[in-house]
Amino acid sequence: MEFTVGGRLEVRITHADVGKRVSVRRRSEGGAPGAVFTDTVGVLTSWDAGVLRITPKDGQGVHIAESSLVAGKVVPPAPARRSGPAATFAELTRATARAWQPVESEALGDWRLRAAGGFTRRANSVLPLGDPGMPVADALAHARRWYAERALPAYLQAGTGTADSQEALCAELEENGWRREVSAEVRIAALAPLGDRDADVSRVLLGRTPDTGWLERYHRAGADSAPMLHVLCAGPSVWFATVPGADPAGAPAAIGRCVVDGRWAGFSAVEVAPEYRRRGLAGAVMTALARTALEEGASAAWLQVEEENAGARALYDRMGFVTHHRYHHFRSA
Helix, strand or coil: CCCEECCEECECCCHHHCCCEEEEEEECCCCCCCCCEEEEEEEEEEEECCEEEEECCCCCCEEEEHHHEEEEEECCCCCCCCCCCCCCHHHHHHHHHHCCCCCEEEEECCEEEEECCCCCCCCCCEECCCCCCCCHHHHHHHHHHHHHHCCCCCEEEEEECCCCCCHHHHHHHHHCCEEEEEEEEEEEEEHHHHHCCCCCCCCCEEECCCCHHHHHHCCCCCCCHHHHHHHHHCCCCEEEEEECCCCCCCCCCEEEEEEEECCEEEEEEEEECHHHCCCCHHHHHHHHHHHHHHHCCCCEEEEEEECCCHHHHHHHHHCCCEEEEEEEEEEEC
């Protein structure tokens, strides 16, 4: 990271650069000149009262005292991905939302309030794409009331890490008392290579609804069944995959779900029983679902994986999935 001009460190950002992607270097807290430096890259979301707020792609706002800056500059937007299908943040976010539909929803300008009896944050959070038709603080207050009426915590889903994502909104959320609770990666890949994988799909059974066995394996099945089944079964074209275990009457060895929506195939709920892991069953489930999605005309794949799930992330790395952006669920205090 190069900050020097003629061998000198320079701060080349001003208040006018709010909203731009910047790179800054600062002295570590409590450090004197010559102490350890810290570098930060992200969107400059505010600069008030001598404090800069920078929101990196992980969505966690960083506050930096203006007096600690030793260098800074505006940098180009994050480079375009060089693998995987092209997609804007808005297009992909809408596709993921259609694949996980709430029981109840209500428009707030271009935002959408979603509820499903508390079954997953994704189905019980505000989807803020566009203008809410009022100041953001007022929209957040409305969302708090809306969820309180349903005895649900108020969540909002915001994305970071692409040219058209929501770093500025993340900063406003924190300023209004909302705190990030969990983050996940949205990953994408070309669909044909998934379908072409050399995987044994002979045991994979496909259906349009989750049967009792599928639900027994699904780790969220303890939730209220009505909203859960609504969310799982809603979508443009939904498929469920099951690999039976050694005991046909017992829970399956592996399961998965795929929603085909135009060119997109969205994968979720890919789970393998502990005693059947490392046998290629997750890959077989995804390959079988991918082949079905290809038959329906899809060409691109997406999935969501929490950042802490190292095992799943490694599997998806091997399958060719790359991170498109991250999304974060913020909860009202």
